[in-house]
Amino acid sequence: MKTDDSPPDGPQPLRLREIQQEVDRYISQFKEGYWPPLAMLARLTEEVGELAREFNHRFGAKPKRVDEEETDLGLEMGDILFILVCMANAQGIDLEESFRRVLSKYGTRDRDRWTKKD
Amino acid sequence: MKTDDSPPDGPQPLRLREIQQEVDRYISQFKEGYWPPLAMLARLTEEVGELAREFNHRFGAKPKRVDEEETDLGLEMGDILFILVCMANAQGIDLEESFRRVLSKYGTRDRDRWTKKD
Amino acid sequence: MKTDDSPPDGPQPLRLREIQQEVDRYISQFKEGYWPPLAMLARLTEEVGELAREFNHRFGAKPKRVDEEETDLGLEMGDILFILVCMANAQGIDLEESFRRVLSKYGTRDRDRWTKKD
């Protein structure tokens, strides 16, 4: 029985753990393996910077120069996800478990920080 | 039939799309909804900064002060994932599709950038 | 003859080069000297993250929790300046010269990017 998420002829929706495995498979092709931690962090900083540029172009105050082509928001976010997964993999961290703990933390700690709808 | 990923008594492994839905459900509780784009970006910058501090403590050169307690690497990464998912949701971006495109980009563009194993 | 910038009984206004020297003097006290480049970068990322948190509190959408005390914007910016000067010193870069080149770049490259006043 198919759901809305799984079109009959498209790829199966990926679990977060499968994404971590996919990245591990990709990285394992290379002799270098995962970069050292601070190099991965620098890459994350770089990718967040690229998203910042694009966000400023679209939602902020920085007008585009003519020679700057439109970039792809989804791809910038995908780059961030990719390097984040690399960092998690290299540290043996299960991001799904991290996500559950974050949700649970937000559910308690920040409970009164925003205004609940009526 | 169960797989290695789905323990009989634990929660089902989450698909990335379910994570996006989960975050949307969480945010939808609040009148404010998603923050404006540049405010979400500032939050991402903040969370990456917290991971940077922790990485420097563990893998870099910054010694911890006695009054700085050990933080939780998985939780820091979960915070980054959470705000990234918020940004994707607010822009209507399917992170799984982004991830597939990134993998495909890396498979072609950077093919010769590293050394393949024999 | 005194100027507006130099109060008779306050400290003399610092040249950027003197600030670089001051930082070098500070760092030279310690056996460790300047951190490795990627560790200094991680520290910069951390400090920018702290400024991001404060900016989001003041100008963005993130409400403060009661247990988060007001921080000091000037001190956050000073932290960024300090680590930037460390990075420049470690690379033998004269920030004043860098600044002049940036001003000159902005004067030409971005000349038509904004609207000149009449």
Added chain:
Amino acid sequence: MKTDDSPPDGPQPLRLREIQQEVDRYISQFKEGYWPPLAMLARLTEEVGELAREFNHRFGAKPKRVDEEETDLGLEMGDILFILVCMANAQGIDLEESFRRVLSKYGTRDRDRWTKKD
């Protein structure tokens, strides 16, 4: 009487306050004036990302692609200084005073964090 810092035929060494004034003069040419705070923060994030890329190329693990030309470390740092000064100016912050307070904070708080030379 000239010092080592002020060559007879070069420009006079700049005080940090003069740099803040210079930036203010530059920005005042434009109708837009300083950007909104979160847009300046996004620009800072972008510039730090560019420095991160360059640091990873030089000191980290990310090999350059052939089509990526060598960039200019001093200019990247100058870009960060420029936007930091913009943020300070827009908030009425005297960076020299901030710098003095940071030095004094480091002199006390972190006194025993590193190893003093004998």
